[in-house]
Amino acid sequence: MASRAIRRWLPGQHGAWAMLLVPFLAGMLLAEPTPWHAVLLLAWLLAYLASYHVQQWLRLRRNSRNPRAAARHTVPAAVFTAALLPPGLALVRHAPWLLLAAAAAVPFLAANSWYAWRNQERSVVNGLAAVVPACGMLPVAALLGDGIWAQTWRPALVCLLYFAGTVPYVKTMIRERGSDTYRWASGLYHAAALVVAGLLSPWLVLFFGVCLARAVVMPALGRVRIAVVGAVEVVLSLLLLAVLLPVYG
Numbered sequence: 001m002a003s004r005a006i007r008r009w010l011p012g013q014h015g016a017w018a019m020l021l022v023p024f025l026a027g028m029l030l031a032e033p034t035p036w037h038a039v040l041l042l043a044w045l046l047a048y049l050a051s052y053h054v055q056q057w058l059r060l061r062r063n064s065r066n067p068r069a070a071a072r073h074t075v076p077a078a079v080f081t082a083a084l085l086p087p088g089l090a091l092v093r094h095a096p097w098l099l100l101a102a103a104a105a106v107p108f109l110a111a112n113s114w115y116a117w118r119n120q121e122r123s124v125v126n127g128l129a130a131v132v133p134a135c136g137m138l139p140v141a142a143l144l145g146d147g148i149w150a151q152t153w154r155p156a157l158v159c160l161l162y163f164a165g166t167v168p169y170v171k172t173m174i175r176e177r178g179s180d181t182y183r184w185a186s187g188l189y190h191a192a193a194l195v196v197a198g199l200l201s202p203w204l205v206l207f208f209g210v211c212l213a214r215a216v217v218m219p220a221l222g223r224v225r226i227a228v229v230g231a232v233e234v235v236l237s238l239l240l241l242a243v244l245l246p247v248y249g
Contacts, residue, residue, distance in 0.1 A: 009076050011052050014230045015166060018237035019134045020048055023159045026244045027141030030155060034145055036094060039087045044137060046084040051109060053077035055116035063119045101140045105133040122175060127167035135159040154200055155248045161193045162240050165211060166233060172219040173229045183219050190215040207243045211236065 024044060028037045053073040060070035091098050108129045115126035138159055139152035168186040176182040190212040197204035214232060218224060 008072065010049070015170065015233050016048075016130075018234050019131065019163050019166075020045065020137075022237045022241050023135050023138040023156065023163075024141050026155055026159065026241055027138035027143075027147070027152065028145060029245055030138075030151070030249055031142040031145030031147030036091070036144055037141060039091055040141060040144055043084060043087040043091055046080050046087070050077055050080035050084055051112070053080065055113050055121075058113055059116040059119055059121065062117055095144060097143075098140070101136070105136065108133045122171075124167055124171070128164055131160065131163045131167065135163060151248070155244050158197065158200060158204060158244060159240070161197060161208070162211065162236070165190050165193055165215070169215050169218075170229065170233070172215075173224060174226060177219070177223070186215045186219075187212070201247050203247045204243065207239060210239075 024041060053076040057070045057073040057077060060066075060073070064070060111129040112121075112126060115121055115123055115129075120126060135156050138156040139147075139149060142152045143149070165186070168182055168189055172179065172182045172186050190208070194205065194208040194212050197208040214236070218229070218232070
């Protein structure tokens, strides 16, 4: 009963949680952690949960034949939105520039909502639209800790290179398993990411080399349990954080 209630309120997307947390933690730790980071993290997670349930409501409202399906997301969307207001308002009062950061995320949120309404959440473009604002949290968290932009765009780009690559890679493991087109696209992307990462810092080559190897080897293994695919990505996300801190700290 409790697990069912948790699944109703919290999305079981392990990769999404890693994408939400790793850039944020990197930005905070590359700057000066402050109590305001706890408030920002709370607001960030609440915003994600609220948007998730709004998008599910949009999707099911249009595409489900069950009139109750969309209604299941109404209360969670309202609760998370209401819970977001106190920390959100406190943050804006403390750092008004955060309004600009929020505004920059709106087009990507709108794209995600549109794809949800169209029942095309698994689209590559939709996945990439979710990756960009998540990686954008790295400079936001750093600037909140008195960091400077010149020190944040490179680690943010590194995060973007990695998490953008997970979009085609995960497709080769699940929905597009066996597709040569996706396997080639994923492999070529990761090879290009390796080159770009090497230009940013030679210390990144090993990490992105591992990412390239898993993009080539894992799909060749055939059917792999989804839990294993997710676990590998969580480990790589944590490894990314461990790499970013000494390289850019």
